Amino acid sequence: MSSVLRYEYTVETEDLAKNYVMGPITVKALDGVSVKIRRGEYLSIMGPSGSGKTTFFNMIGGLDRPTRGKVYIDEVDIAKLDAYELAWLRARKIGYIFQTFNLIPVLTALENVSLPMIFAGVGRDERLQRAKDLLERVGLGERLDHKPAELSGGQQQRVAIARALANNPVIVLADEPTGNLDLHTGLDIITLLKNLNSEKGVTIITATHDLKMIDVSDRIFWIRDGKLERIETRKEVSVRPVER
């Protein structure tokens, strides 16, 4: 799947906005964001908490409907999809990585990784083989039958990464993937994500406060108060002193 570049842009948004109505107050979580994300890009969305990063993620992941604007995944307007097609999209085109790992506690690492393949209708044998290969790829070949509680935070996040890649998605959305990890483990996870990005050509979009992420990102989107403040390439960031 690496050489097939059918669509130039994997994700496109147009004037994307989301309002949350809380009693008399309307909160503009996202206010007119237009971006184009190329296939195979490694992208970081940076911004303070509450700036709209997660809302942005929920929109492009097809989890939530925008108040205004459009989202295109591989040139398909996802507002036109029904619930069944959205589930299809989430299962096959998008992989998710959460800050809190969100592995299913009652299932083993292997079962956790095969779970998305069940939803995509992959047969049992292929499921187990692929899950095994993926866990080996993230360095957990020895831990297939461990439950999440028996794994460290970094290992759990590796399982989650393997799970996100289970159905060969075109996009991996990682919401603060290093937020619950120490510096060293966080760096390992970032390196792993970057390697997978170059190997498989999968587009990786991370929302993060983690400045270590800048080193591997092709571009950085800075979001503040629901608006896209600026877009920078890695070079542009490194010549300018980083603000916090």
Add this chain to the structure above:
Amino acid sequence: MAFSIESIRRRFTRAVITIVSIVLGIAFLSALLTISRIVIALSGPAAGAQALPSYQLWMAVIALLVCAVGIVNSMLMSVTERYKEIGTIKTLGAEDFHILELFLIEGGIMGVIGGVIGGIIGWGVAFAIYAFQAQSPLVSSIVTQAALGSVDLIGYSILLSVILSLLSSMVPAYMASKLNPVEALRYEV
């Protein structure tokens, strides 16, 4: 499937309590029906009409309703407890149908276990009561024959138990399947 079984194992105590309530309801019903068969056998078909007084049947129905409410309660707890899990698997691409299936299998398994144990216990208790009371070998053999002829009631009890469990799991399972993934993910237990 494996998911549901593991979920029951993890929440073993609650599953046991739910199953016990199913067992009690089903055992009560199974005992009443078996007793009525034995009474008919002992007193001849003429007395059949009074063999199972309607108030007894009502008691059985109420016992079953109580155990249905118990299952609903237990499944609702199971759903609330797993908001985040449901949000996660919906994010990973599960359709509503998958989540419905998950909880119905869980309810169904509890129904089968409760039905088998309850049906056998109820039948056994009814048999034992009359077998011990039997004064003569003739009565004793009639009772044994009637009881053995009522083994089918265990089958009906299991069937009823499964139907009841599935019906009671329906509402919680439906609620779970309709959860909005964004809200479910944000939910902290």
